[in-house]
Amino acid sequence: MSAAPDQLPAAAQRVHEALLARRETVAAAESLTAGLFCATLASVPGVSATLRGGAVVYATDLKTTLAGVPAGLLAAHGPVSEPTAAALAEGIRSRCGATWGIGLTGVAGPDPVDGHAPGRVYLGLSDGLVTVVHELDLPGDRAAVRSAAVETALRRLLARLDEHPLPDASVAGNAQGAQGVTPGADEPDSAR
Numbered sequence: 001m002s003a004a005p006d007q008l009p010a011a012a013q014r015v016h017e018a019l020l021a022r023r024e025t026v027a028a029a030e031s032l033t034a035g036l037f038c039a040t041l042a043s044v045p046g047v048s049a050t051l052r053g054g055a056v057v058y059a060t061d062l063k064t065t066l067a068g069v070p071a072g073l074l075a076a077h078g079p080v081s082e083p084t085a086a087a088l089a090e091g092i093r094s095r096c097g098a099t100w101g102i103g104l105t106g107v108a109g110p111d112p113v114d115g116h117a118p119g120r121v122y123l124g125l126s127d128g129l130v131t132v133v134h135e136l137d138l139p140g141d142r143a144a145v146r147s148a149a150v151e152t153a154l155r156r157l158l159a160r161l162d163e164h165p166l167p168d169a170s171v172a173g174n175a176q177g178a179q180g181v182t183p184g185a186d187e188p189d190s191a192r
Helices: 007-022 036-042 060-065 071-077 082-096 142-163
Strands: 026-030 051-056 100-106 120-126 131-137 181-183
Touching: 007 036, 007 142, 026 036, 026 082, 036 051, 036 142, 051 082, 060 071, 060 082, 071 082, 082 100, 082 120, 082 131, 100 142, 120 142, 131 142
Parallel strands: 026 051, 026 100, 131 181
Antiparallel strands: 100 120, 120 131
């Protein structure tokens, strides 16, 4: 689903309010979106209470040095993959001390990359206990793919937040625990 430019700030506002109500935070490791997710959240006044930070990891080696993706994982699966999106989300969550981590990697186009067509995006969401990866096939040109990836990340994070009741204030904050990767929606998410 492609978002109109004015929908992104509204979605960012909803995510900020949901995180604020839970006393939780978010951080993002962004490849194809190159900081657009964090910039969209930062358009919301007062977001410093919920946005910890992020890293633009456009270059493959920065996925390791800045976001903590194991070099062996990148060598085995490549920068555009489900395992890489999961590791981006987990790594940036941990490195930024956030409750939630977002990992965005994919191909914005116009050319394919490593056998992946333009529009293929992997979105990782981690709360430190469970990591979910969504495989997306987003239509449109480069700008549309990047915008839709951010919109989907905001929408999926909001959905995860809505799945859980507001935590007790004594346990809100930085979720820690065993990490596991769970595939996202049982079928690829399509934004048609």
